Structure formats: C-alpha cells, structure tokens
Amino acid sequence: MPVESGDPVPAARPVIGDAEIDAAVRVLRSGRVVQGPEVAAFEEEFSALVAGRHCVAVNSGTSALHLALLALGIGPGDEVIVPSFTFAATANAVRLTGAEPVFADIEPGSFCLDPDAAAAAITPRTAAIMPVHLYGHPAAMDRFAALAERHGLALVEDAAQAHAASLHGVPAGALGTVGCFSFYPTKNMHALEGGMVTTADAEAARTLRLLRNQGMEERYANEIVGANLRLTDVAAAVGRVQLGRLGEWTERRRANAAFLDAKITGAVPPPVAAGARHVYHQYTVRVPGRREAMRRHLDERRIGNAVYYPTPVHRLRPFLRDGGPDPRWDLPETERAAAEAVSLPVHPTLTEAELARVADAVNEGGAA
Ligand SMILES: *Cc1c(COP(=O)(O)O)cnc(C)c1O
Numbered sequence: 600m601p602v603e604s605g606d607p608v609p610a611a612r613p614v615i616g617d618a619e620i621d622a623a624v625r626v627l628r629s630g631r632v633v634q635g636p637e638v639a640a641f642e643e644e645f646s647a648l649v650a651g652r653h654c655v656a657v658n659s660g661t662s663a664l665h666l667a668l669l670a671l672g673i674g675p676g677d678e679v680i681v682p683s684f685t686f687a688a689t690a691n692a693v694r695l696t697g698a699e700p701v702f703a704d705i706e707p708g709s710f711c712l713d714p715d716a717a718a719a720a721i722t723p724r725t726a727a728i729m730p731v732h733l734y735g736h737p738a739a740m741d742r743f744a745a746l747a748e749r750h751g752l753a754l755v756e757d758a759a760q761a762h763a764a765s766l767h768g769v770p771a772g773a774l775g776t777v778g779c780f781s782f783y784p785t786k787n788m789h790a791l792e793g794g795m796v797t798t799a800d801a802e803a804a805r806t807l808r809l810l811r812n813q814g815m816e817e818r819y820a821n822e823i824v825g826a827n828l829r830l831t832d833v834a835a836a837v838g839r840v841q842l843g844r845l846g847e848w849t850e851r852r853r854a855n856a857a858f859l860d861a862k863i864t865g866a867v868p869p870p871v872a873a874g875a876r877h878v879y880h881q882y883t884v885r886v887p888g889r890r891e892a893m894r895r896h897l898d899e900r901r902i903g904n905a906v907y908y909p910t911p912v913h914r915l916r917p918f919l920r921d922g923g924p925d926p927r928w929d930l931p932e933t934e935r936a937a938a939e940a941v942s943l944p945v946h947p948t949l950t951e952a953e954l955a956r957v958a959d960a961v962n963e964g965g966a967a
C-alpha cells in the first residue's frame with residue numbers, strides 16, 4: 600500500500616494556455632471588444648457542434664437559460680418542470696422569468712430527470728420541461744420529446760455540462776426546442792465566462808438576439824424590452840480556441856472515464872444509457888452508506904473530489920415554502936443521489952499516473 604500521497608490531483612484544471620492568451624491579446628489590440636466579429640465567428644463555428652442550429656452567444660449559461668425561457672414566452676403563471684438534482688441556475692432561470700419551477704425526481708440509477716416523474720408533474724399551467732444533461736450524460740430526450748409533443752410543451756435542454764454529448768447520434772443542443780450551454784472555466788470548454796443558446800427556430804433565434812441587446816437589432820430601433828447580456832469579443836476569441844480543442848479533450852475525458860470504469864471496484868461507476876454518448880463533465884460514482892468515509896480517504900490521498908450537489912435545489916432557501924421544503928416535492932431518488940454521489944477527477948489534462956492514483960485511492964477507500 601502506498602504511504603506517500605504525492606502531489607494533489609485537482610478536481611478540475613481549466614486551460615488558459617498561450618493560444619487563449621494570444622487570442623485575447625489580439626482582440627484587445629484590435630479595439631473591437633464587444634459582440635463583434637469574434638462573437639459572430641464563434642456562433643457560426645459552434646453551430647457545427649449542434650447540427651447546424653442557430654446559435655446566439657450570451658454572457659453566461661444562466662443568461663442562456665433565462666433568455667431561452669423568455670424567448671419561448673414563459674413567464675408569470677407558467678410552470679416549468681425541472682430536476683432538483685442540478686445546479687441552482689436551472690431553477691433560478693425559471694424564477695427570474697416569473698414562472699414557477701416544478702421539481703420532479705431523477706431516474707433511479709441515473710442522475711438525470713425521470714420522464715415518468717416529469718409526466719406525472721404536468722398540470723394545465725405547464726409550459727415547458729427542462730431536463731439537465733447532468734455531468735455530461737444526455738437526459739432521455741427521445742422520451743421527453745414525445746411527452747412535450749403530446750402535451751404541446753416546449754423542451755429546453757440545460758446542456759451547460761454537455762458540449763459534444765449526444766443521444767442516438769443527435770448532439771446535445773439539437774435535442775430540444777432550445778438548448779443552453781455554459782462556458783464557465785470548469786466546463787468542458789470555456790470562454791472565461793459565457794453561454795450559448797441553440798435553436799432550429801429562426802424566429803426564436805431573432806428574439807434571442809433582440810433580448811440579449813436591449814431589444815434592438817438596429818441601433819436605436821428598439822423592438823421589444825431586452826437586457827444587456829452580450830458576450831465580449833475577448834471571451835468569444837478564447838471560446839473559439841477552446842472549441843477547436845473540444846474534440847480532442849472530449850476523447851481524453853472519455854478515455855479517462857473508460858480507464859476508471861475498468862479499474863474502480865470500490866464504488867458504483869457512472870451509468871451510461873443505451874445510445875448515449877457521455878462526455879464526462881464529471882466522473883461521478885456512488886458510494887452508498889459511506890460516502891463521507893470515502894471522501895476522507897480521498898482527501899488523505901490528496902485526490903480532488905467534490906459533491907455536486909449536496910443540497911437538492913428544492914431544499915435551498917429560495918425554493919422553500921414557510922421555511923421548509925414544499926410538501927409537494929417528494930423526491931427519493933434525488934435525496935439518495937445527493938447522499939451517495941461523489942465526483943472524481945476526469946479532466947483531459949490528467950496524466951496516466953494521476954488517473955492510476957485516483958483509482959487506487961477509490962479502491963482503498965472502498966475496502967477500508
Ligand atoms: C454551470 C451550469 C449552469 C450555469 O452556467 P453559468 O455559465 O455558470 O451561468 C447552468 N446549469 C448547469 C447544470 C450548470 O452546470
């Protein structure tokens with residue numbers, strides 16, 4: 600058994616290399632820094648990743664979700680079905696429009712929204728379903744699409760963690776009415792901060808462009824009320840460099856995950872549904888009954904590890920009712936995942952030696 604722990608293996612290692620720095624400097628020297636040619640090029644290049652859909656760049660993934668819902672006409676009086684086992688941004692975006700998030704459970708075994716639970720949560724007020732491709736695994740979008748069609752609902756993908764994921768060959772961002780991506784530094788690719796909305800609907804794309812820039816396409820010819828959620832050209836230039844490496848990085852993430860799948864015996868590895876291409880934003884295992892002991896062991900071995908998300912969103916303060924969880928939400932699979940899940944390093948810059956240390960530490964922790 601190794602006694603030395605070695606250097607820490609970080610949970611994430613965002614890349615800001617010479618190419619990103621050179622791109623940013625080039626834009627800064629050009630003087631065109633706000634939503635100019637770099638943003639237009641970034642949108643066009645990103646479109647190739649989402650089966651040619653229209654792409655509208657914004658300043659964050661949260662803005663992407665918020666604007667997507669606004670462009671769909673969702674607001675006060677509407678309900679949007681979301682998972683609770685996600686980052687708070689998913690439900691925050693719903694609340695920011697004045698609509699109400701309705702929390703539905705995740706699938707047993709998986710970490711994504713359960714189509715049966717979503718179906719059971721539909722009411723006459725439901726306007727949209729917003730599954731999350733959590734950890735980089737596509738949600739069961741074929742079933743959600745059928746459900747949305749049957750009930751006349753919009754289908755919004757929270758693809759913030761799922762760049763280049765796909766289901767039955769259809770990429771994330773092209774599986775719903777609207778798709779939303781994040782370019783936060785720890786995501787599979789970044790633009791310092793940033794987001795992208797994708798849609799096949801040209802009219803919706805135009806509305807999104809208006810909403811991100813004061814409601815105007817032509818200067819001072821304001822058509823609707825909008826915000827300023829523009830992406831900078833500096834960010835877009837960094838995003839373009841990262842997009843160019845996404846394919847290679849995704850293969851590395853998948854190879855790293857395959858290595859861990861083959862080696863790990865001390866925890867339950869992440870499930871992959873039939874037809875799903877998982878891009879491992881996180882490599883998240885389950886450790887039923889003894890996650891905290893496992894985490895202490897990983898900490899001792901200096902293996903980065905994190906719990907996303909320790910408190911399900913429906914139990915976060917803004918979503919409580921009368922100081923406690925809303926009695927409408929009964930989400931046993933969400934609670935179980937929140938108690939069992941721990942994410943391990945899987946990012947593309949890990950060395951083989953680091954990966955081996957991750958697997959060894961998990962197996963020791965599982966046997967202890
Ligand atoms: C990161 C993330 C977001 C928000 O993206 P930002 O760019 O940080 O605003 C939304 N949903 C999920 C699932 C995320 O992981």
